[in-house]
Amino acid sequence: MTMIHLTIPPLPHYIIGGLSIAPAGRKHPSRRNIGVFDLLVVTKGCLYIGEEELEYEVSGGHALILRPDAYHYATMACQETTAYYWIHFQTTGAWSVSERLADQQPGGGSMERIQNNNFYTMPTFTKQLPQFAKLLQPSRMDSLLRQLVQLNTNDHISGVKWKQQLAFQEIMEQLSASLEVAGPSPSAHCAEQAASYLREHYRDNITAQELSEAVNFHSVYIARCMQKEFGCAPFDYLMRFRLEQAKLLLLQTDLAVARIAEEVGFNQPAYFTSCFSRYEGLSPRQYRQRFSHG
Numbered sequence: 362m363t364m365i366h367l368t369i370p371p372l373p374h375y376i377i378g379g380l381s382i383a384p385a386g387r388k389h390p391s392r393r394n395i396g397v398f399d400l401l402v403v404t405k406g407c408l409y410i411g412e413e414e415l416e417y418e419v420s421g422g423h424a425l426i427l428r429p430d431a432y433h434y435a436t437m438a439c440q441e442t443t444a445y446y447w448i449h450f451q452t453t454g455a456w457s458v459s460e461r462l463a464d465q466q467p468g469g470g471s472m473e474r475i476q477n478n479n480f481y482t483m484p485t486f487t488k489q490l491p492q493f494a495k496l497l498q499p500s501r502m503d504s505l506l507r508q509l510v511q512l513n514t515n516d517h518i519s520g521v522k523w524k525q526q527l528a529f530q531e532i533m534e535q536l537s538a539s540l541e542v543a544g545p546s547p548s549a550h551c552a553e554q555a556a557s558y559l560r561e562h563y564r565d566n567i568t569a570q571e572l573s574e575a576v577n578f579h580s581v582y583i584a585r586c587m588q589k590e591f592g593c594a595p596f597d598y599l600m601r602f603r604l605e606q607a608k609l610l611l612l613q614t615d616l617a618v619a620r621i622a623e624e625v626g627f628n629q630p631a632y633f634t635s636c637f638s639r640y641e642g643l644s645p646r647q648y649r650q651r652f653s654h655g
Contacts, residue, residue: 363415363492364462365398365426368455368485373398375529378448378510383408385442388435397449399427400536402496404503406443409436419445422499424536426492428458446506450529454485462489462540494539502535551576552590555583559599563606564626567599603627604640611649618645 367373376397383389389410401408407420412433419425427433429451496502509528515521554576559567569580572595576583580595587595603625610621622633637645 362460362462364459365428365490365492366457366459367452367488367490369488370483370485371452371454372526372530373450373452373454373488373533375509375525376449376451377513378446378506379513380444380446380507380510383439383443383445385440386438387443388438389433391432391434393432394430395427396429397451398429399433400448400450400532401425401427401445402448402502402506403443403445404499406439406441406445408439408443408445410434411436417493419493422496424494424496424502426490426536428492446510448506448509448529448532458492488533488537489540490533490537491539494536496535497538498535502532505532505535548586548589551578551583551586554578555587555595556591556598559595560602563599563603564624566626566628569595599626600636601640604637607633607637607645608648611645612652621645 378400383406389408401410401419402424403419403421405421407418408425410417410419410425410427410433412427412431416436417425505528509525509532512521512525512528516525555572555578558572558575572583573580578586584594587593587598591598593601606625607621610616610624611618614621616624618634619630622630625633627633627636634644637648641648643651
């Protein structure tokens with residue numbers, strides 16, 4: 362399966378689109394390096410299209426994304442009346458193409474922000490779209506596309522342009538949903554469950570046994586899965602998440618450091634200060650002062 366990987370943010374954005382009805386005998390136009398992505402969603406009939414050396418039969422309930430930097434062409438004419446939506450979109454962010462679904466790091470952006478001490482920077486992540494896919498909910502996709510195209514009539518109004526972009530993001534989500542049928546890998550599923558439990562109960566004094574019972578996996582397996590998916594052990598993950606919450610309280614409240622330590626799950630303020638200083642390179646008070654006076 363050919364995958365298109367979009368780096369987000371920035372979000373991919375809708376440019377223009379429409380509904381086309383091609384009678385039998387008509388071919389899709391051939392174009393080279395058109396500079397935008399072209400999403401084709403067929404609701405009836407079939408489009409016969411090639412891109413570089415690959416050929417596709419895009420029948421009803423299927424979608425194909427044509428790349429902005431490639432040559433695409435009709436491999437044959439429509440054999441029957443064919444109805445399809447075409448949507449031009451683009452991204453100003455990085456994108457790439459591969460022949461496989463890349464491994465995702467569940468929740469990795471949050472941990473990356475903690476580790477890099479880059480608290481006010483939005484970490485990027487990858488949105489994966491199948492270049493060619495059978496839609497999970499063709500009727501839902503048809504409804505969204507119809508709504509998007511109908512908005513073209515009034516797209517000179519700024520509020521309508523915003524609605525177009527919102528509808529387009531839903532279309533992107535519908536397209537990527539076809540990749541999620543199989544669900545996450547067993548290790549990712551275990552890691553995600555454990556991380557969710559740790560995040561929900563970070564104020565509590567969690568033990569390895571409690572975590573194991575909560576997610577119904579052995580503690581050794583949980584540790585192995587979290588190391589693979591997040592790059593750290595469960596209680597290192599918990600420590601980092603607690604410190605992230607502490608940063609928020611240091612910046613957004615005037616609570617005493619001892620109270621903040623208690624709020625984020627530390628029994629001893631001195632231990633909290635020691636951990637914070639070790640991970641951040643400065644004490645909680647210095648961290649607060651740096652942002653208060655800088």
